[in-house]
Each structure stands twice: as structure tokens, then as C-alpha cells.
Amino acid sequence: MNPKEIARDAARTLQSYLTYQAVRTIVAQLKETNPAQAIWLNQYSIGKMQDGEAYLEGLMLERKDLVLRILTVREDIAESVLEFLPEMVTTNIQKANGDRRRELLERLTQVQPTSAIASEDLPEKPKDSETRDE
Template sequence: MDRKQVAKATTKVISSYLTYQAVQTVLAQLTETNPPLALWFRSFSGRKIVQDGEVYLLALLAEHQELAFRVMAVREHLVEEIMDDLPEMVLHDIKHKNSQHRKQQLEKLSQLSIIEPNSNLEPSSE
């Protein structure tokens, strides 16, 4: 396992997810304050996949720089808000879920099902 590569891939996923959350936040704000821009932004976001946040932002920068800057600012704010708690929360969540999976698996394995005796072992009625 290449820990550095895993860390880079994890960072990319988190960054892209925060971009998605920032887009949702900005879209909600625009829906209240600027409905025509909200419609455009919703349409743009429907055509562009936010799965890779950086590619999405590059496309948005090319079409609407001010909106892209706003999404980047919200994304930055989000990461600043959650960064301190994130490592502990992720560790706790994974440990808890692993424990639950192990418990469920142990329960499955420990359930005994009684198999009816084979018909060959029963007295023949012939």
C-alpha cells in the first residue's frame, strides 16, 4: 500500500465532494437572490459533472468567472469549518461501521440451522 498515493486520492475525493457541496450552497443562495442566474447555474451544473471538482471549476471559470470564484470561496470556507473535526469523525465512523459489520457477520456465522435428516436415513415406507 502506497500511503502517499492513498492520501492524494482521498484528498481529491474530499475536494471534489466539497466542490459539490459548495455548488449546492451557492445554488440555494442564488435561488433566493437571483433566480435567473440560479436557472443558468442549475443548467450548467446539469451538463457538467461535478465528480471531478477541479475539472468542473475550470469549465465554470471559462463560462462564468464570478460564479466560479464564489464556489471556490464557499468550498474553502467549508473545508476550514470541517477540517479540525474530520480526521476524528472519519476514524470513529470507520471503526464503528467495521464493528457493526463484524457483529453482523458473527451473528450470521453463529446461527445454527438444523438440517432435516436425509431421506435415506429415514425408515422406508415401502
């Protein structure tokens, strides 16, 4: 486990996610101001958002103006979100781990019903005829 490599991979993943969020924000804005461009950007983006940087490189060949807009919005989102991220991630992981551990412990300590109980070991119910005769 190399913490720097893990951090680098996490940063790349987050960067791609912020690119995705920027594109979603811009598509929503364009729906109000330029519906045709919103449709085009939405269609262009389908299936291409796994790697944000590769997506932007491809889009640069098609629409430079949209790339600049995405970069600006992505940076704005990053500035407004990243200060809360370390604490949120740590808190959420601790809570999720606690929940999973509790569930695991509950499952491990549950008493399983025994299916091998013989019918003669169970108390018999009185038959209707027996209860009437008394």
C-alpha cells in the first residue's frame, strides 16, 4: 500500500467527478439559454465522462468555448467543496465502517433456528375430541 499513489488515484477520480458535475451544471444552464447546445453537449458527453481529462481533450477538438466554461465551473466547484472534503470523508468512512461492523456482528451472533427438531420433542396440542370429553 503506497499512500501517495492511493492519494494520486483518489485525486484523479475526484477531478473527473468534478468535471462531470461541471458538465451537468453547464447543461442545466444551457437548457435555459441555449437548448440546442445543451442537447449537443449532453449527447456528446454520454459514455465519455470516466476520465475527465481525456473528455476535455476530446471536447477541445469540437468546442473550445465549452471547454473553457467547464474549466471555470469545475474550478469554482472545487474551491467551494474541497475545504469540507477531508473531514466529511473521514467522518463518513468511520460511520459506514461502524454500521458495517455492527451488521456483521449482528449476523455473526444471530441464533440460527435448528431444523432438526424431532416432532416427538414438541408438545402435542390436545385434539378437539380430547378437550370435549373432559
